[in-house]
Amino acid sequence: MKAIGNWSKEILLILMALVFLSPIYIIFINSFKNRLELYDNTLAFPEEFSLQYYSAAMQRMDFxxxxxxxxxxxxxxVVFIVILSSMTAWMLARSGNWVSTVIFMTLIATMLIPFQTIMMPLMQMVTGITRTTGIPLYNTLSGLIFMNIGFHAALSVFLYHGFIKSIPISLEEAATIDGATKFGVFWRVVFPILTPITATVMILNVILIWNDFLLPSLTLIDKDLRTIPLSVFYFFGEFTIEWNLAMAGLTLTIIPVVIFYIIAQKYIIKGIGEGAVK
Structure with missing residues (x-):
């Protein structure tokens, strides 16, 4: 009976995996089909595995x-998020007063606010700042980076904060006695210990920022500034959708993130595991 139970669990897990992987299968298979094949049978294999639609998609996307x-x-x-969030979390964790607690709880509270509720006021403010002061926040990659740092800082500070609280403060006191400045204590003692959680923060933010569509679509206007998600979007027209090219474009979008995740997934598990044990 125990063996039957184990087999049933494995079969259930395999079926669940197939369900979750089915959208990727549909995208990948249909990226090799012409429009007639795609509309005829979405789930069937293409008559020919040709890269012509990938080539066409790359040209149209300016890939x-x-x-x-x-x-x-x-x-x-991600570089700025890691640097600023780790330093912020360290100061908040080590201050130990009510001001740091209020700041930390305010950052956590911002995670509960949906982006859709603030996107229009945000765009009005950004365009107003760009128009009145000349600071390039709207329709620039630097402006998009600035907003990414702000929107992803709260989660990163939260992750760092929990990990830093598990680091013995005696290490920092010993470094201070040896003559290290606060800057030196952080970069020479604390930050190297944060390597596991830093890897987790980097991976999560890479996936979130790489796949982000809504914020770049509001911020970037010029065609030369489009990111990959924005380029794929323009296969979906108002009156027609080029599904085969769109599927090829989506596959090209997914591949870099999948490769990055496969390489870095062990660091996610390591970071979460060490943080829990500590």
Whole structure:
């Protein structure tokens, strides 16, 4: 009976995995079909596995430019998020007064506010700042990076804060006695210990920022500034949808994130596990 129970659990898990993977299968298979094949049978294999639709999608998307834009926005945003969030979380965790508690709880509260409720006032403020002061926040990659840092800081501070509280303060006191400044204590003692949670923060933010569509669609207007999700969106027209090209574009969008996640998934587990044990 125990063996039957184990087999039934494995079969159930396999079926659940197939259900969750079915959208990826549909996207991948249909990216090789022409429109007639796609509408005839969505789930069937294509008559020929040809890369012509990938080539056409890359040309229409201006894939190289969009890919470089996405890489630039993601990398710069994540670097600043890691640096600023880790320093903020350390100061809040070590201050131990009511002011730091209020600041921390305010950051946590912002995680509960849906972006859709503030996106229009945000765009009005951003365009107003750009128009009146000349600070390039609207329709620039630097403005998008600035907003990414703000919107993703709360989650990152929350993750860092919990991990930092588990680090013995005696290590920092010993470094201070040895003559280290606060800056030196953080970068030479604390930050190296944060490596597991830093990897987790980086991976989560890379996935969120790379796949983000709504904020770039509101911020970026020029075609040369489009990220990959924005480039894929323009296969979906008002009166017609080029499904085969859209599927090829979506596959091209997914591949970098999947490769990155496969390489880095062990660090997510390690970061979560060490944080829980500590």
């Amino acid at each position: 190289l430019n969009a890919f470089l834009n996405s890489i630039y926005v993601t990398v710069v945003s």
